Amino acid sequence: MTVLGSRSKKSSKLGKAMPAVTKYVVPPLVAIAVILVIWQLIFSGPDANLPGPITVLQETWDPLIIDPFFDYGGTNKGLGLQILASLGRVAIGFSLAAIVGIALGILVGISPFVYRALDPLFQVLRTVPPLAWLPLSLAALQQSDPSAIFVIFITAIWPIIINTTVGVQQIPQDYRNVAKVLRLSGPKFFWKILLPSAVPYIFTGLRIGIGLSWLAIVAAEMLTGGVGIGFFIWDAYNSSRLSEIILALVYVGIVGLILDRLVAFVASKVVPEEQKG
Amino acid sequence: MKVFVEVDHIDQEFSLPNGGTYVALRNIELKIQQGEFISLIGHSGCGKSTLLNIIAGLNRPARGGVLLEGRQVTKPGPDRMVVFQNYSLLPWLTVRENIALAVDEVMSNVPKGERRGIVEHHIDLVGLRHAANKRPGEISGGMKQRVAIARALSIRPKLLLLDEPFGALDALTRSGLQDQLMKICEENHMTCVMVTHDVDEALLLSDRIVMLTNGPESHIGQILEVPFPRPRHRLEVVNHPNYYSLRNEIVYFLNQQKRAKQRKAQQTVAIARNGLEKVNLEIGFVPLTDCAPLVVAKEKGFFEKYGLDQVILSREPSWKVLAEGVATRRLDAAQMTAGMPLAMTLGIGGKAPQPVVTGLVLARNGNSITLSKRFYDEGVRTLADFKAAIARTPDKVHTLGMVHPASMHNLMLRYWLSSVDIDPDLDVSLTVIPPPQMVANLKAGNIDGYCVGEPWNSRAVKEDLGFVIATDLDIWNGHVEKVLGVREDWANQHPETHFALIKALLEACEYCDDRRNREEIVTLLARPEYIGAAPEYIRPGFIDEYARGNDTEPEMLLRYNQFYIDRTNCPYRVEGLWMMTQLARWGITPFPKNWIEILERVQRVDLFGAAARDLDLLDVEPDRGSIHFFDGTVFNPDDPIRYLNSLKFKRNVRIEEVVIDAMPAAV
Numbered sequence: 014m015t016v017l018g019s020r021s022k023k024s025s026k027l028g029k030a031m032p033a034v035t036k037y038v039v040p041p042l043v044a045i046a047v048i049l050v051i052w053q054l055i056f057s058g059p060d061a062n063l064p065g066p067i068t069v070l071q072e073t074w075d076p077l078i079i080d081p082f083f084d085y086g087g088t089n090k091g092l093g094l095q096i097l098a099s100l101g102r103v104a105i106g107f108s109l110a111a112i113v114g115i116a117l118g119i120l121v122g123i124s125p126f127v128y129r130a131l132d133p134l135f136q137v138l139r140t141v142p143p144l145a146w147l148p149l150s151l152a153a154l155q156q157s158d159p160s161a162i163f164v165i166f167i168t169a170i171w172p173i174i175i176n177t178t179v180g181v182q183q184i185p186q187d188y189r190n191v192a193k194v195l196r197l198s199g200p201k202f203f204w205k206i207l208l209p210s211a212v213p214y215i216f217t218g219l220r221i222g223i224g225l226s227w228l229a230i231v232a233a234e235m236l237t238g239g240v241g242i243g244f245f246i247w248d249a250y251n252s253s254r255l256s257e258i259i260l261a262l263v264y265v266g267i268v269g270l271i272l273d274r275l276v277a278f279v280a281s282k283v284v285p286e287e288q289k290g
Numbered sequence: 291m292k293v294f295v296e297v298d299h300i301d302q303e304f305s306l307p308n309g310g311t312y313v314a315l316r317n318i319e320l321k322i323q324q325g326e327f328i329s330l331i332g333h334s335g336c337g338k339s340t341l342l343n344i345i346a347g348l349n350r351p352a353r354g355g356v357l358l359e360g361r362q363v364t365k366p367g368p369d370r371m372v373v374f375q376n377y378s379l380l381p382w383l384t385v386r387e388n389i390a391l392a393v394d395e396v397m398s399n400v401p402k403g404e405r406r407g408i409v410e411h412h413i414d415l416v417g418l419r420h421a422a423n424k425r426p427g428e429i430s431g432g433m434k435q436r437v438a439i440a441r442a443l444s445i446r447p448k449l450l451l452l453d454e455p456f457g458a459l460d461a462l463t464r465s466g467l468q469d470q471l472m473k474i475c476e477e478n479h480m481t482c483v484m485v486t487h488d489v490d491e492a493l494l495l496s497d498r499i500v501m502l503t504n505g506p507e508s509h510i511g512q513i514l515e516v517p518f519p520r521p522r523h524r525l526e527v528v529n530h531p532n533y534y535s536l537r538n539e540i541v542y543f544l545n546q547q548k549r550a551k552q553r554k555a556q557q558t559v560a561i562a563r564n565g566l567e568k569v570n571l572e573i574g575f576v577p578l579t580d581c582a583p584l585v586v587a588k589e590k591g592f593f594e595k596y597g598l599d600q601v602i603l604s605r606e607p608s609w610k611v612l613a614e615g616v617a618t619r620r621l622d623a624a625q626m627t628a629g630m631p632l633a634m635t636l637g638i639g640g641k642a643p644q645p646v647v648t649g650l651v652l653a654r655n656g657n658s659i660t661l662s663k664r665f666y667d668e669g670v671r672t673l674a675d676f677k678a679a680i681a682r683t684p685d686k687v688h689t690l691g692m693v694h695p696a697s698m699h700n701l702m703l704r705y706w707l708s709s710v711d712i713d714p715d716l717d718v719s720l721t722v723i724p725p726p727q728m729v730a731n732l733k734a735g736n737i738d739g740y741c742v743g744e745p746w747n748s749r750a751v752k753e754d755l756g757f758v759i760a761t762d763l764d765i766w767n768g769h770v771e772k773v774l775g776v777r778e779d780w781a782n783q784h785p786e787t788h789f790a791l792i793k794a795l796l797e798a799c800e801y802c803d804d805r806r807n808r809e810e811i812v813t814l815l816a817r818p819e820y821i822g823a824a825p826e827y828i829r830p831g832f833i834d835e836y837a838r839g840n841d842t843e844p845e846m847l848l849r850y851n852q853f854y855i856d857r858t859n860c861p862y863r864v865e866g867l868w869m870m871t872q873l874a875r876w877g878i879t880p881f882p883k884n885w886i887e888i889l890e891r892v893q894r895v896d897l898f899g900a901a902a903r904d905l906d907l908l909d910v911e912p913d914r915g916s917i918h919f920f921d922g923t924v925f926n927p928d929d930p931i932r933y934l935n936s937l938k939f940k941r942n943v944r945i946e947e948v949v950i951d952a953m954p955a956a957v
Contacts, residue, residue, distance in 0.1 A: 187374055187376060187378035188378065188380060190348055190366070190372065190374065190378065191374075191378050191380070193347075193348060193365070193366040194346065194348070194366045194367065194368060194370070194371060194372050195368055195391070195392050195395050195396060195445075196366070196367055196368060196395070196396075197391075197395055198395070201391075201395060205380065205383070205391060206380065209380070209382040
């Protein structure tokens with residue numbers, strides 16, 4: 014009895030003494046430190062193929078790290094500007110994909126006929142890797158920037174369509190029955206029942222879509238060139254600035270995470286409380 | 291009154307994945323008046339929700355249709371608003387918005403301000419003012435259902451359809467909402483159809499309860515009228531004298547359906563074993579002390595001794611249901627009242643003749659006539675006093691209960707009343723009540739007395755509700771009371787089984803009349819699956835002195851329950867003839883010109899004799915003599931028609947040839 018009592022007291026004390034910051038921030042920091050140390054140990058030899066973390070810091074400190082927004086003209090710009098350029102393309106491509114994808118998804122979801130007609134097509138197209146579209150779009154659009162945006166669009170649209178379709182098809186029969194019994198008009202059904210009911214699915218699609226677009230933009234820019242994080246990486250590789258590549262990868266990762274969380278945040282504000290989970 | 295909703299011979303079918311069709315509903319026909327509250331009740335899967343959805347227009351029937359005010363229902367519409375089982379509120383709208391959605395859409399021609407008013411009125415109606423701005427996720431299940439009801443009522447539907455509206459709620463919330471719904475419906479004169487599986491809910495709310503049989507091919511099994519006056523109050527309804535008999539009727543229906551389902555699952559084909567055609571018998575009985583031979587045969591292994599190792603005793607709620615059970619082949623055999631085999635063979639109450647045979651008498655005597663204690667307090671001690679008491683209050687209808695038209699209770703009660711010139715149909719009113727409900731009806735004042743077997747007389751005596759004015763020892767000592775009855779075609783198909791059944795029961799009867807065994811039998815009978823009454827109600831007359839509840843001392847009546855002694859078990863033809871005269875006398879059956887043929891076929895003395903010889907017991911039929919009654923009349927078996935004509939009181943006596951061979955040969 015006493016043992017039990019003292020233990021429970023101890024654990025509660027421990028729980029109080031450890032605030033959320035230490036609980037959730039310390040472990041990843043420790044993990045990062047360990048990885049950095051291992052990385053440093055492996056690549057510290059004179060004939061290592063890749064730079065160690067210390068070398069990376071030394072080589073990129075000035076000006077890439079301390080000034081992300083320098084602009085020396087051409088493609089020689091700070092990483093912040095490079096990423097903004099890429100984000101700009103993603104914004105345009107993804108927005109188009111969202112608008113077209115949701116509209117098409119609703120159409121396909123409402124009409125079983127359209128669903129039967131288009132679904133096999135979608136299933137085939139969605140498996141085409143993003144970069145496979147690039148030559149086609151370059152040939153069609155003749156310009157690198159719209160082509161990159163098209164690749165974003167075509168990459169992001171499939172999960173948005175498919176999830177929206179499912180969302181519309183999954184409107185609970187109860188809500189449909191209510192609409193039938195009340196003889197709700199078309200627009201009212203759309204705004205009061207269809208859309209709110211499909212919103213969680215739509216956001217799932219958007220979240221997958223934004224992740225895929227960010228994956229695709231880096232690859233597309235490597236091929237199309239110009240200002241952008243993808244070409245920055247490719248350029249750095251061609252000039253053997255390996256440290257810059259590593260730094261850019263860190264940036265890409267962090268931005269991808271932020272984008273994902275941003276969509277999730279918007280979803281949490283838009284999706285009705287009862288629809289979550 | 292004009293028909294408001296007409297469900298016109300609906301069939302509903304669903305196609306199965308294997309290409310076949312499942313017939314969910316078959317030939318549903320129902321007419322609903324305006325302002326009526328109808329409940330649909332049945333086991334899950336019986337198609338009651340399907341029927342509701344068809345009325346709502348959400349599903350189309352395969353055949354037939356629904357008319358609302360003469361117009362066919364083809365699609366859902368707000369004139370038939372549904373309250374769904376899972377509320378079906380839109381979770382992204384507040385309580386107010388949910389109701390407003392319906393009002394705005396349906397009443398779009400009403401000015402906006404007025405619509406607001408309607409919404410607010412209905413929020414108040416269900417008492418949700420404090421939660422008007424909450425979303426469904428923030429309120430309890432009971433509150434959600436109130437919103438759903440408010441939403442349904444707000445658009446003033448002609449017909450309100452409720453699909454198990456309170457099924458998911460706790461008991462307290464449920465009863466509160468039932469009261470609220472009842473009040474709203476009564477005030478607004480709403481026409482409602484409700485699907486439920488709650489018997490009490492159905493009784494409280496409904497004017498009629500429609501009971502559906504199990505699917506496939508579910509149809510209306512029975513419609514029960516609920517006569518309670520409106521406005522209703524929960525307590526008044528529950529205390530209404532008919533409440534429990536109605537409730538029993540529904541529960542019985544549902545149990546029967548459940549059993550039918552189980553039977554279907556078990557695939558009861560006849561199990562032939564031990565040299566018998568069928569050993570899995572279902573035998574009906576009514577909870578009374580004289581069901582003892584059946585209980586003993588089952589519990590003491592007499593059935594098994596003769597190879598019948600899968601006998602189920604089926605406790606029946608009334609003699610009527612038991613008779614139907616035999617006629618519809620649900621029961622293989624049954625303990626019947628003495629006149630029942632003859633009456634069923636002759637065709638009772640206009641029904642087609644159903645030949646039934648009896649090869650064994652199971653009990654003699656055991657009945658009494660009990661009158662309300664009120665008469666005792668008025669000084670009634672004898673039948674003559676009773677007659678005087680009736681004469682004193684000519685404008686009051688005196689009602690006496692008996693258990694079945696073809697029971698000895700009815701025949702003896704009528705004979706007893708007639709002996710002092712009380713006409714059993716004109717001077718008093720006789721009504722059929724199942725034995726276990728007699729005491730409750732006496733207590734409720736629905737009846738003034740009754741003739742029934744034990745323990746239902748002793749119970750009234752012990753509870754000081756009534757007193758025994760006569761036992762059947764006073765009227766006709768040693769009369770036949772209960773017999774074993776089986777359909778004639780069943781007996782022809784299962785001769786060995788029938789013979790084994792008779793032998794097992796004959797031996798059980800002998801066991802029952804050994805008074806050393808009676809203590810044990812009382813504990814068996816008191817079990818809930820048999821009589822389910824306390825032993826002290828069963829003991830009087832069976833073991834102990836019989837108390838009449840009047841100023842006489844309790845006395846030992848050794849012949850009160852007679853199971854074996856004095857040639858109890860022979861289905862003696864003269865008694866059968868007397869019963870036929872009485873059945874004809876009171877217009878229950880015609881008197882057959884071919885009475886000898888009928889007697890030979892129904893009263894199977896030969897079967898009894900063979901069984902008795904097999905067991906080395908006395909097998910002779912009592913002498914074919916006259917029967918002498920307490921009032922001095924003599925029944926001469928050689929001239930029944932003259933006897934019938936000599937009786938003072940009689941109804942419209944039909945004497946005709948009864949042909950029972952028109953029925954198809956044993957299938």
